[in-house]
Every structure is written in structure tokens, then in C-alpha cells.
Amino acid sequence: MINPRWNSSQSDGIIWLDNVSVRYRIPRERFGTFKEYMIRRIQGRVKYEDFWALRDVSLTINKGEVFGIIGSNGAGKSTLLKLVARVLYPSDGRVRVLGNVAPLLELGAGFHPELSGRENIFLNGALLGFTRKQMEDKFDRIVDFSELAAFIDSPLRTYSSGMWARLGFAVATDERPDILIVDEVLGVGDEAFQQKCYTRIQNYCVNGTSILMVSHSASLIEKMCQRVAWLDHGILQAIGPAVEVVQKYHQFQSII
Secondary structure: OOOOOOOOOOOOEEEEEEEEEEEEEEEOOOOOOHHHHHHHHHOOOOOEEEEEEEEEEEEEEEOOOEEEEEOOOOOOHHHHHHHHOOOOOOOEEEEEEOOOEEEEOOOOOOOOOOOEHHHHHHHHHHHOOOOHHHHHHHHHHHHHHHOOHHHOOOEHHHOOHHHHHHHHHHHHOOOOOOEEEEEOOOOOOOHHHHHHHHHHHHHHHHOOOEEEEEOOOHHHHHHHOOEEEEEEOOEEEEEEEHHHHHHHHHHHHHOO
């Protein structure tokens, strides 16, 4: 288990996790209906077991750093991102985040399929804490970056997954955040738009934004990240330079 020394006074740190654990209580048996579950629960006949999505994870992410997280499905990667985005709170330990966070945790999170692209821009902006006046000032930039002007008044249910990703990325990154959280969204869309996203991310990093990203693409992680953390079944197995940690992960994968 990796357990770097906790030091919240570190001058270049912006995210700290100190012995963080996330535990879920899962019923041992499956129930056919919610009614059956509630009856059994009232009777005290529901048995639970603990599932640890993260166990005693400690790490520090620095200002202006692109930090990657790798691991198999169920390793705890998305759980860690949700902790930083303040969507989840830890069962144990402490999470400290400085500055504003722009989360891209899911394609089109916060979008409504029956609303138009235009309406969803204002809806998503409100969810991110912006006023209508601020979103009006940002609107043209968002549409230009997403390259969706021809479809902006069409309902989102007519959009492809790549178009959803374009709009979500354009809204979340129109202004430089202190922290940008990216969960598997940069692999969607054509190559030219992916490069456009990379360029924006790199520009933000130069100006001090920290990027926390998850991807199943090892080549993308090596290309974008300075350091990487490898999670396995909620436990931090390694943390260090991207190439070294990805190599350890691949070696582990080859022997299991």
C-alpha cells in the first residue's frame, strides 16, 4: 500500500487525499421488487456485506499538473474522481481541494435529451454555478468551440454521443478552472476535435490548471500525464512518472 506523507501546507499542492476510504453496504441477496426489499428491511431480515471502493488512499496532486489514474474496471478510479468533485464524501479519511472544479465525469451529465443544445448550455451552466448573464456572455464561445452551430437549436436526443461530448466539454472548459476532472470523455469524437481538446487542456496547464484524468488508453495517459496512480480493487498500488507506472500496470496485467 502506498501512503505518501500528508502535508496540506505543501505550497504547490491543490488536491490532498489522506487515508481515504469509501465503503458501500450491499445486500447479500437480490430482491425482485423494491417493495419486497422494504418489507424485508422493516422486518430486519436484510443482510449486508461491505464493499470497499477505496481503501486508505493517500496522494497529493500539484498545481498545474496533469495527473492520470489507471486500473481495471471496478478499481475505484471513478470513485476517486467523484470525491475530488465533491459528488461523494469519504467513509474514512480526509479530502482537501483548493479552487473551483470543472467535472467531466460522464458524457452529457446534467443535459436533458428533450431540450435543445442552446437550452442545455444554459441549464448546464446553471448547474456549474453561473448566472444567466454570464452564460449569455459565454454562449457564442461555447458554440464556436463545440462546432455545433448548425444543430444548436435541435433537441439533444438527435445528437450523437460525440456531439454530446463536444457540448459538455465546451461548457465545462469555457473558462479556465483551477481543477479539471476528465473521465474517459476525450476518446469520443473525431481526431481533429480530440486534438482541439488536448490543446485547450495544455494551454490551461501552462496557466496553472490541474488536470485529473481517467482513461483506459495507456498511450493517452502517457501522452498527457506527468504522474500516474495505479489503483487495483480500491488500493493504491503505485504512483510516479507516467511511463513507469503504466509499465508496472501492464506487467501486472500480463501475469494475471
